Amino acid sequence: MMKRLVVKIGSSVLTLENGTPDPVRFKSLARDIAQVIEKGYAVVIVSSGAIAFGSSLAGKSLAPVSIPNKQVLSSIGQPLLINAYLTNLRPYNKLVAQVLLTHEDFIDRQRYLNARRSMELMLEKGFIPVVNENDAIAVEEIKVGDNDTLSAMVAAMINADRLIILSNIDAIFDRDPHTYSDAKPIDEIKHIEQYRIFGEGKSRYGVGGIKTKISAARQLARIGISTTIANGRIENIVTKLADQFTREGGERLGTTVVANQKKISGAKKWVSLLLKSSGSITVDEGALSAVLKQKSLLAAGVVTVSGTFKQGDVISIADVRGREIGRGITNYSVTEIGKIKGKKSSQINGSLGYSKGDEVIHRDNLILTINNQDVPFR
Ligand code: GLU
Numbered sequence: 015m016m017k018r019l020v021v022k023i024g025s026s027v028l029t030l031e032n033g034t035p036d037p038v039r040f041k042s043l044a045r046d047i048a049q050v051i052e053k054g055y056a057v058v059i060v061s062s063g064a065i066a067f068g069s070s071l072a073g074k075s076l077a078p079v080s081i082p083n084k085q086v087l088s089s090i091g092q093p094l095l096i097n098a099y100l101t102n103l104r105p106y107n108k109l110v111a112q113v114l115l116t117h118e119d120f121i122d123r124q125r126y127l128n129a130r131r132s133m134e135l136m137l138e139k140g141f142i143p144v145v146n147e148n149d150a151i152a153v154e155e156i157k158v159g160d161n162d163t164l165s166a167m168v169a170a171m172i173n174a175d176r177l178i179i180l181s182n183i184d185a186i187f188d189r190d191p192h193t194y195s196d197a198k199p200i201d202e203i204k205h206i207e208q209y210r211i212f213g214e215g216k217s218r219y220g221v222g223g224i225k226t227k228i229s230a231a232r233q234l235a236r237i238g239i240s241t242t243i244a245n246g247r248i249e250n251i252v253t254k255l256a257d258q259f260t261r262e263g264g265e266r267l268g269t270t271v272v273a274n275q276k277k278i279s280g281a282k283k284w285v286s287l288l289l290k291s292s293g294s295i296t297v298d299e300g301a302l303s304a305v306l307k308q309k310s311l312l313a314a315g316v317v318t319v320s321g322t323f324k325q326g327d328v329i330s331i332a333d334v335r336g337r338e339i340g341r342g343i344t345n346y347s348v349t350e351i352g353k354i355k356g357k358k359s360s361q362i363n364g365s366l367g368y369s370k371g372d373e374v375i376h377r378d379n380l381i382l383t384i385n386n387q388d389v390p391f392r
Pocket residue numbers: 024025061062063064065066088146147149159160161162219220221222
């Protein structure tokens with residue numbers, strides 16, 4: 015299959031000082047992306063800029079301060095954003111396809127699969143999905159929040175070979191370059207789980223910063239996808255990076271966070287990429303040690319249940335002190351678990367009038383989130 019790249023482009027790359035779209039940058043990025051597609055890559059763009067562009071047009075009457083204001087500004091800026099990609103990629107006979115997502119599109123398995131299917135078709139047809147958060151409707155509860163995290167979630171969703179995060183920094187440094195003039199850029203981070211994050215490194219318009227970039231790369235490394243963080247203002251950066259991936263040695267650009275394990279697939283990956291869960295259950299000591307040994311969770315070990323969830327949703331598993339130990343796809347709804355908690359498997363039928371099996375969460379659908387094992391995003 016064609017190699018897949020997710021290219022996340024930050025507001026700092028795309029905007030001029032006054033917040034308007036940078037026409038020169040869009041033009042060169044479009045050429046760069048068209049070039050890399052000619053080399054045989056499939057590309058998904060995750061682009062920020064909607065709020066910045068919206069503010070440049072309507073910021074005088076609506077300051078980008080509160081969530082409602084940002085929602086409106088993003089609605090004004092998003093068409094500008096998509097238009098910039100559209101008009102700049104048309105000369106290369108490339109069509110862009112807008113995809114706006116929120117965390118809800120990931121948390122609901124059906125919606126997740128629908129979004130994935132739609133993006134698969136776009137890629138199959140050679141269209142370029144341009145993804146952003148659906149800021150216009152994204153209130154705090156349903157938000158991913160920043161596009162570094164969103165791009166990692168998209169990379170996981172479409173099973174990308176690599177995530178490229180383009181921003182206004184050249185690389186990750188071994189020390190805070192603002193404080194230490196001798197700080198050196200790091201080519202490669204092999205054990206990101208041991209990496210300590212320093213500084214905020216936020217740009218003027220960006221939501222994330224270094225923290226969210228490292229965190230996105232770390233989560234992807236855990237599921238087998240490498241991330242390269244590089245400066246989006248370098249000419250032909252995507253093509254240069256793509257060449258760097260296939261060639262040994264040569265000029266090194268950016269910092270690559272190397273995936274530290276084989277790809278995990280299917281349901282477990284889905285569970286691992288979610289920021290939020292739909293509910294939670296607490297479990298007793300016995301169930302806790304079973305889960306820690308990667309065994310399925312049975313009704314007998316469930317002590318309490320809370321939230322609003324149905325069969326198939328992702329819920330978190332906590333110990334009696336409330337510490338999250340794992341997450342998984344539940345086979346029973348919150349109401350059903352309320353009736354069968356603490357009961358033996360043989361009693362499920364009696365309590366519900368039916369049984370969907372012994373496991374509340376099957377081990378194939380369960381990941382551990384303590385001790386840094388398969389930790390979900392953030
Ligand atoms: N979705 C936001 C926008 O388009 C950007 C979020 C971010 O910068 O991470 O303005």
